[in-house]
Amino acid sequence: MSNFVLVAGAWLGSWAWDGVVAELREAGHDVYPLTLSGLAEKRGVPAGQETHVRDIVGEVERLDLRDVVLVGHSYSGIPVGQAAERIGDRLTRAVFVDANVPVDGESFVSSWWEGPAKLEAAIVGNGGLWAPLAAADCDGQGLTEEQIARIVDGATPHPGASLAEPAALARPLGELPAMYIKCLLDGAEPSDDVAKLLTSEHWQLVQMDTGHWPMFSQPRELARILHDAVGA
Template sequence: MTNFVLVAGTWLGAWAWDEVAAELRGAGHDVHPLTLSGLAEKRGVPAGRQTHVRDIVDEVERLGLRDVVLVGHSYAGIPVGQAAERIGERLRRVVFVDANVPVDGESFLSGWPSDSVRQSITEHDGFWPPLGAPDYAGQGLTDAQIARIVDGSPHPGATLTEPAVLAGPLGELPATYVKCLLDGEEPMPAVAELLKSDQWELVEMATGHWPMFSEPRELARVLHASVAGS
């Protein structure tokens, strides 16, 4: 039986996957939403370099999971991509949901204009607070959904600035990349390069960057389909 381990991006916890998890369980999968250290109910738990990668690997090993699909949304693609190669034969597939992907030696904040984020982390005692409601406009979200994200946890800054550590080419892992078109129609350059691999597939969704809120049933269908034929 497929085991989905779901990891949301900055400011969010396992709670963000409630609707998606219910749909996947209805399709017969085992589902394990995971809150990363320092967020939601784990707020206050120290999170430094490689903590979030260990969170994911430890969860898979603690539960003795096999036939694992690791799902990383947004920032979580960075630790999920690193964890995917570390769980070895336990991995069935990795799914990146409108996510950043790890590049060896680079961080989440590498490669894009992130000075304002770094400044915000400095000004908020090492944490990146959720953005204001106007920043979520045009992403297919209701006011209530935006309010839930804005009410999320400040994100531990060290996890955003640490360099990724990869043992091998990420393109060799079986992967699906889900591109949410309201957040830009083209994948970022690092993703576009990985999509040249025969091991990777691209799926597009006509929604915004937080599809677990805006289109949970469709996202669950995409996740189910990513393993249905494999």
């Protein structure tokens, strides 16, 4: 069995994985959901993007984990991708759940779909923090009203510095053993940078017929895919 380290995306903490954690543990895995600095119970802790990379690497090293599956959702694909390089032979596989991926010298802000200036302005206007989602932002993502309420009520502002700081990769990300999970209600095709990575023999694409937060909308199915990733 494997050691899963689960890292949720912007605004969310370890609590976002509760449904997935239960399923993976029932399957016999050890599971370590991680809250990044500045979020949830760690709200108020200063955090750049490199801080988040160190959060992940530090957790793996502190617990002396081997056979590690690093799982990053949304924003957290960026620090997870870098952490996957740094933990070396402790890594079994990196899994990106409808996630951004790190591009050397680029940041989350620099690839923002509406343009960097708009996101930068929103962060500056909110005191250096990215304001959490509203319920309307979750429409069309395969979520029940109860699931939307859980996401919105649990979300905390995201530290803007982590979004603006560029990634730093020591080697091509395509060399890592990886799975990319594309959630089809959030767009049928992966982004161009992900599509390029998927041409690597080391990367695998899996599709889910749900929205951007499958840990809420389809936790059992997501856990099954993660379990299967160990043998992929």
